[in-house]
Amino acid sequence: MKVIRTQVGILGAGPAGLLLGQLLHRQGIDTVVVERQSRQHVETRIRAGVLEQGTADLLQRVGAGDRMLREGLRHHGIELRFLGQGHRIDFQELAGRAVTVYAQHEVIRDLIAARAAAGAPLFFDAGNTRITGLEDEPRIHFTNAGAPCEIACDYIAGCDGFHGISRTSIPPDALTIHEKVYPFGWLGILANARPASHELIYTHHKRGFALLSMRSPVVSRLYLQCAPDEDLEQWPDARIWEELQARFATRDGFRLEEGSITQKGVTAMRSFVAEPMRYHRLFLAGDAAHIVPPTGAKGLNLAAADVWLLSQAFADAYRTGGQDQLDRYSARALRRVWRVQQFSWWMTSLLHQGGGDAFDGRRQLAELDQVVNSRAAATLLAQNYTGLPFDEF
Numbered sequence: 001m002k003v004i005r006t007q008v009g010i011l012g013a014g015p016a017g018l019l020l021g022q023l024l025h026r027q028g029i030d031t032v033v034v035e036r037q038s039r040q041h042v043e044t045r046i047r048a049g050v051l052e053q054g055t056a057d058l059l060q061r062v063g064a065g066d067r068m069l070r071e072g073l074r075h076h077g078i079e080l081r082f083l084g085q086g087h088r089i090d091f092q093e094l095a096g097r098a099v100t101v102y103a104q105h106e107v108i109r110d111l112i113a114a115r116a117a118a119g120a121p122l123f124f125d126a127g128n129t130r131i132t133g134l135e136d137e138p139r140i141h142f143t144n145a146g147a148p149c150e151i152a153c154d155y156i157a158g159c160d161g162f163h164g165i166s167r168t169s170i171p172p173d174a175l176t177i178h179e180k181v182y183p184f185g186w187l188g189i190l191a192n193a194r195p196a197s198h199e200l201i202y203t204h205h206k207r208g209f210a211l212l213s214m215r216s217p218v219v220s221r222l223y224l225q226c227a228p229d230e231d232l233e234q235w236p237d238a239r240i241w242e243e244l245q246a247r248f249a250t251r252d253g254f255r256l257e258e259g260s261i262t263q264k265g266v267t268a269m270r271s272f273v274a275e276p277m278r279y280h281r282l283f284l285a286g287d288a289a290h291i292v293p294p295t296g297a298k299g300l301n302l303a304a305a306d307v308w309l310l311s312q313a314f315a316d317a318y319r320t321g322g323q324d325q326l327d328r329y330s331a332r333a334l335r336r337v338w339r340v341q342q343f344s345w346w347m348t349s350l351l352h353q354g355g356g357d358a359f360d361g362r363r364q365l366a367e368l369d370q371v372v373n374s375r376a377a378a379t380l381l382a383q384n385y386t387g388l389p390f391d392e393f
Ligand SMILES: Cc1cc2nc3c(=O)[nH]c(=O)nc-3n(C[C@H](O)[C@H](O)[C@H](O)COP(=O)(O)OP(=O)(O)OC[C@H]3O[C@@H](n4cnc5c(N)ncnc54)[C@H](O)[C@@H]3O)c2cc1C
Pocket: 011, 012, 013, 014, 015, 016, 017, 034, 035, 036, 037, 042, 046, 047, 048, 049, 050, 104, 126, 129, 159, 160, 161, 162, 163, 164, 165, 267, 285, 286, 287, 288, 294, 296, 297, 298, 299, 300, 301, 303
């Protein structure tokens, strides 16, 4: 049995685990990352794409931001579209900040490259992962090419996403779970088509919500509200384009540019929080502890905010020998988590059709009217969308 000794064992090579590894490396703290999937899998997994200013700054700070600076698309606003008309929310003017559109799998590639350059260990294709000794002597057990391995560490960072083993290794009576499942999902496509707008368009429509996003000046990422268990077989490409054109239509004849669809998928939507985000020597971060519906583009950003706090707490513990910051980690992280949960729920309930209630439809339109005509309401949206400052929590 191979036993590797490190300071912090990290489960999961998603944004949370990899960013935490880099932040700790820069503080001189040793880590080992253990990932269930292959490198190829994690580097091509299509997911989020909007980075808050704070997340983009962190990537630069850990030496993984050069390509993002070159290739990322800097956005200074979004459009809210309803009743066939667009209304721009100007982030720069309202919040003095911007977001960067840069795909999550590109972030992962850059973080893996930075970790490799630092010579820090990362095990892909780990089998049968288990964690033990959470109260006093934490261990990560896994198989590496069939051979049993063990990571002996001071702490474990559970960064293994919603379906990982970290959260479920905590005794159920030590956690409180809050969950809200929405009666709809998103059908998302990637298409070789020039985006019809250089900024994101969030559309409220009686046929359902739609979002125009992009991955590059020639690749569109588009979403349609659908049933959470929508059957993709019922959605040939022609039907998808027809539905998208209907939902994005404006009174002045807006048309999406169409192109070949290279990827299709359905994502169900939920809000989920497990608290506290700590069990003795196990600290949860990112999707392992919470899920937001994707409407506010917050999942990846919230993972980054968690690990920023956690890295400071670990650094303080190793520097001072004290546990104060580690003891405060969960409460500090959860304060932001709940603010972001509120914002993501608000944007979701503002824009989606929730089951045909006419009162609700009129209420949404009144609220949209308020957001685009009240500077105070628009500022709140701009501040939350571009991200609450990491140091505020
Ligand atoms: C289809 C999809 C689309 C999304 N779109 C958006 C979006 O548009 N905007 C947005 O902000 N967010 C979006 N999200 C959410 C965002 O991608 C996540 O919030 C973000 O990836 C969280 O990062 P994480 O590191 O916490 O978790 P993850 O990215 O899930 O990473 C966890 C890692 O742990 C690994 N792992 C799991 N179990 C184990 C184990 N037992 N042992 C070792 N490793 C393990 C996983 O393979 C994975 O690599 C989307 C998510 C999905 C699934």
